[in-house]
Amino acid sequence: MNPGRSYPKMLILIVIAMLVLGTLATLVVNQANRSRSRIPMLRELTEFELIASHNGEPAGPEDLKGKICVYDFIFTSCMGPCPVMAVNMGELYRLYKGSGKIQFISISVDPERDTLEALNEYARLQGVDDDGWIFLHGPIEKVAEICEKQFMLPAEDLPGGHTTKFILVDHLGRVRSYHDGLSDSSMEILQNNIRQLAKELP
């Protein structure tokens, strides 16, 4: 018999190639799917320092590295969205209190009225009894700059026009996601993201 006609070499080679490439492709597709479920890295915070009300000492992203941080902007006498934001933040604070890996930070956009004492009183009203949720105080120009340049959020007509976003920052000080601080569903997504980021912790 002619050697070229003993067995269907071409077909067999193609099937082998399909098996090998198919297996490799499965790995690649799985890897791609996994990578898509990761939360993107939006930008890296640069250092800034404001005064933390609970101890009167400077605090900023550098000090908070190692913890997953959730930031928001508030002022204590705000009657608009802040009470809802405070309730949502408070729920998260209580939820993650035991873990010690999550840090909540509220930055005041009304430094004139929000003295350190006023902020501490506000914290007490929210049921804060440890440094898992801290309140930062600093000159209004600096706060506006942090809001606009660091978190890329509008800071016009402060204090009334402050943003209602919660900003999720990972343990390396990178902004990962923004969430509507007034929406329950957005809070659920935030919780999911926090769980996801917790897996990245060393």
Added chain:
Amino acid sequence: MRAFGRFAIFTAIATYFLIFMGGLVRVSGAGLGCPDWPKCFGRWIPPVSINQIPAHIDAATFNLTLAWIEYINRLFGVTVGLLILAVAIWAIARYRSNLRIVIPGVLAALLTAYQGWQGSQVVSSGLKPIIVSAHMVIALIIAGLMIYISIQAYYRTRTDSGGKYSKRSRLLTGILLFAALTQIIIGTQLREAIEITFSEFPLISSTEALSQSGGLTYVHAFLGIIIMILAFITSYKLLSRSPSPLVWQSGWTIAGLGLLQIVFGIILFLAGIPPIARLLHMWISALLLGVVLITLFALGHERSAG
């Protein structure tokens, strides 16, 4: 000529690997892994960390895995492009008088250059379905040209005399080629329809998306069965006419791929379009087209030789 033939066959096979790689980019969703072209995030080597993303590109679009999948396709594309260019130059330098080698060689090189540019359009269009399809069709034409050159070179170094093929076998192979081409076009249309449905209704199930595409799914399935039967008949005809080794190999491959293609079609339909089945379904269609072309060119040659 023997070395040139080997090189042409190698290039044809490399083209098929590239077609697989392109399909992999598609099904892994990495088509926009690099938002710019030809660089990736403004770099010749894709970024490995977020800090390397230039300011004018939204860092949220960066996904390390997807960027590298897309970029490897581009690198592989450039490599195969250079191989094809080498085939063309070799053909011009050594076989200028053989127009059956020079013309398709030059044509393939030109098409490959066009394909590279067209690839940039795929990215800048944001993966517009019709532009994605065009990218695949051009790839198939290039593969077909490389096969033609390979066959020309193959028969220059061999004296395989033909089997006793009837005119009917040639006609059948021709019909099979035409049917396979039609089926590939319908397949791309079906894929486009499903992609458009998914972009409009992102949460729709694959089964619903298939039924949304209306009659196209059934036309594709029906023609698929016809092609499988046609492939079996063609294969049987060729194998029963004491064919040359190449035609014998092709005959078996046509039958085998015809069967496999139906199997993958059924998997796609029943299992909700799993990505790997989609990729292999596309690749087998390209391979089947290639083997039918091999057969047709071979039959033509052996008939004129015999």
